[in-house]
Amino acid sequence: MNEKRRVTAAGLLRMKARGERITMLTAYAYPTARLFDAAGVDVLLVGDSLGMVELGFDSTVPVTMDDVVHHTRPVARAVTRALVVADLPFMSYTTGREQALQNAARLMQEGGAHAVKLEGGKAFAPTVTALVESGIPVFGHLGLTPQSIHRFGGHRVQGRDQASAQRLVGDAHALEDAGACAIVLELVPAPLAQRITTALKIPTIGIGAGPDCDGQVQVMHDVLGLVPPGGHIPRHARPYVDLGSIILDAVQRYLVDVRAGNFPTAAQSFTMEDSVLAALDEAARLVPSAPRPGAIPPSTVPPGE
Ligand code: KIV
Secondary structure (H helix, E strand, O other): OOOOOOOOHHHHHHHHHHOOOEEEEEOOOHHHHHHHHHHOOOEEEEOOOHHHHOOOOOOOOOOOHHHHHHHHHHHHHHOOOOEEEEEOOOOOOOOOHHHHHHHHHHHHHOOOOOEEEOOOOHHHHHHHHHHHHOOOOEEEEEEOOHHHHHHHOOOOOOOOOHHHHHHHHHHHHHHHHHOOOEEEEEOOOHHHHHHHHHHOOOOEEEEOOOOOOOEEEEOHHHHHOOOOOOOOOOOOOOOOOOHHHHHHHHHHHHHHHHHHOOOOOHHHOOOOOHHHHHHHHHHHHHOOOOOOOOOOOHHHOOOOO
């Protein structure tokens, strides 16, 4: 793929056909999105995982359309090459076609997303078709779908028994037939993800779904080790740096320097003309400063304050 050419939904299909692995990472803000785009990430996902990793919720359920639009804008502004996909959050596409169309339109018109992602299989095929027919590229999301975490009862691998594996295969075909441009497979056994990948023309993008998917997606915080003290990185992720420790160490050194009077030094300070300073000092000497209106005269301040 031409490194400078913008990644498109149709381009992902061509990447699969050429056997080129698709790289995808979540992004929620301008500086990181710029870095990821410069690094050459193909797809940036403004995932509703932002509820946990950026907003401090314990699931994606409280994330609203306004939250996703707000975080999509800076990501869309940051990219020169990557495809920006925004998540349709919990209950923003499930009550009807009109609702899905209106909210997907918001992600693209207000947020600047190039595509949207929604969770669910066969039941959502008509919604996917309606979106695609309106010109909106759609990523599906199967396996562990985090918006249903309260139904699943935890982050469990999906599709381990024959019935649920067969259901997943059927859902994947239904999404492809409905016009989805790619499918995220989350927490699916590797051999099942491999079979789904082989069976589909559209790319699969795995997260905890083994090495045989057409691409991989990870939450940026897990790849960068950007977790708060006591936080945890899921087993399917590989942290490439320990940003949490690096940030903790840097901020603690800053505090030490400020408290010791070692920051700022001349290098971080600004000067002014000596003649201006001399005139200022002379003026202050000639006109003793008047008390500020409302200031308490020193004699009325109780001792100890
Ligand atoms: O919201 C998100 O970050 C996601 C990824 C886990 C695929 O959907």
